[in-house]
Amino acid sequence: MTRYEYVIVGAGMVADAAAKGIRELDPDSAVLVLGDDPDEPYTRPALSKLLWTDPSFTEDKVPLGTEATGAEIRTGVTVESFDPEAKTVTAGGETIEYGALLLATGGSPKTLDLPAGDRVVYFRTFADYRHLRALAEDQPAVVVVGGSYIGTEIAAALVQNGCRVTLVIPDSGLREGVLPADLASRFQSWFEDAGVEIVTDTRIASGEASEDGVVLTTEDGRTLEADVVVLGLGITPNTRLAEEAGLAVDDGVVVDEHLRTSSPSVYAAGDVASYPDALLGRRRIEHVDLARKQGRAAGRAMVGDETPFTYTPYFYSMVFGHRYEAIGTLDASLDVVEAWAEPQEKGTVYYLDGDAVQGVLLWGNSSDAEPDARDGARAVLAEPARWSKAELAERSLA
Structure with missing residues (x-):
């Protein structure tokens, strides 16, 4: 039976980040990535954004270069099952032994x-x-x-x-x-x-x-x-493998602050994982920032890093050259407080349930190179009842 120290099920952005996270701590052990996608890991956001609007961003820039980690990447492969007791995974009719397994199975379109x-x-x-x-x-x-x-x-x-x-x-x-x-x-x-x-x-x-x-x-x-x-109707998390293996599943594969599932040698990250966010509480998030950060953390955890995953991700969208970002819950039925640096162009919207801020929208945050606004949003969410509505109205972050 073939053995790999680390097996990653799913070959998306989480898998790429995890392979790189593994290599930060373990440069030599065998890593296997199994994905049913015909392509090796690639940057998903570009598929609906830059590839259509930026002529300089061509298809050759979509792959993430996961092969540079030395991981063996098998694409177009269906994983039939895994056994957390025996520490084996069955894919394409082959049974493979592992030391640690990461479920990065993402979701399927509704x-x-x-x-x-x-x-x-x-x-x-x-x-x-x-x-x-x-x-x-x-x-x-x-x-x-x-x-x-x-x-x-x-x-x-x-x-x-x-x-x-x-x-x-x-x-x-x-x-x-x-x-x-x-x-x-x-x-x-x-x-x-x-x-x-x-x-x-x-x-x-x-x-x-x-x-x-x-x-x-x-x-x-x-x-x-x-x-x-x-x-584009959203996705359903791919939890079948986890359910059949007897892992805890509740709107995603349930993990702890170390991204471990209910089986100690099995981890989950990305779209498929229900995790305890340090600021927002338990949730499942389907955005690229989480895939990158949580994938890396999961890879390091598989090697033995016991650092809790405490990062709260942001998400963003861009249409017609206009970008907006957010952290937390965006629900227009909540009370909102708007703080504008430039009316309707650049500012912040706070979503409150009672006196507590539940979400922060950064309207017009112009690029991925503006982390200060996101850090400001996280600071508000860390102390959701600290600021009055009048103070928030003067607190534009974007």
């Missing part, structure tokens, strides 16, 4: 009664990007279903590349459940000004694709036609 196909893309992977990019060359009529991060980013990307875009959302306004009314209106205007048709208060029930296009049927019986349909 689907409708509409199979993926040539004209129907549930957008998630690098392969999905290449497929959609080829379709977009003909500047087709595209219906994008879903108004969250992926849906809005893809709709913006496609219309900026000459496609005729219709964006279907279940709410009466774009991002109305997340942004204060004034910002939600501004956000929606960017799409309308770019030529995106927004269909509100609409849910898709099913669809049918043919060589001529796709016909979508709404829950109230209406139909929408398109050349191409892109769906």
Whole structure:
């Protein structure tokens, strides 16, 4: 039986960060990465952002270079099961022994009664990007279903590349459940000004694709036609392996502050992990900042580093050149306090439940090179009831 000291199940950004974290403490032991994706680890955010909008960011810049760690990377491989007692994992019919195992299985796109196909893309992977990019060359009529991060980013990307875009959302306004009314209106205007048709208060029930296009049927019986349909409906965490192995699962694989699961030699990180955030409490977060930081921490923990994972991640989105970031809970039904450095352009929105801040939105934080604003947001969340609403209104971080 082949043995690897460290086995990583999943070959995404978490796996890349974990392999690099392992190598910080153990430069020599064997590392195996097993992924069902046909590509080696790559930077996922670029798939809906830079690859569409920045000509200098080409496809060759998407891979993360995980092979430089010396890890053996097997792509297109299905992991059938693992046995935490025997410390074995079965993949592609082969049984492999491990010393420590990391579950970095991510999530799978939520689907409708509409199979993926040539004209129907549930957008998630690098392969999905290449497929959609080829379709977009003909500047087709595209219906994008879903108004969250992926849906809005893809709709913006496609219309900026000459496609005729219709964006279907279940709410009466774009991002109305997340942004204060004034910002939600501004956000929606960017799409309308770019030529995106927004269909509100609409849910898709099913669809049918043919060589001529796709016909979508709404829950109230209406139909929408398109050349191409892109769906961004969120993901479901891939917990099957953990459940079948008897690990604790509750909206993700449950881990402790060391990213250990209920089995001491098995760890989990990234989209699939339910972890105890030091500021926000237990939660599962699906954003790139967590993947990088938690992946590295998990890799180090597999080697024996006992440092608790206490980092609270931020998340961000960018459409039409406008960037916004946030930490914590963004819920427009909470009380909000807005503090503006430049009205509607650059400022901070605090989301409060009673007197306690639950989330911080950094509107117009211009780049990944502005950590001070995020640190300021974390400081507020660390002492959520310290500041009065009047003080918060004067405390613009972005």
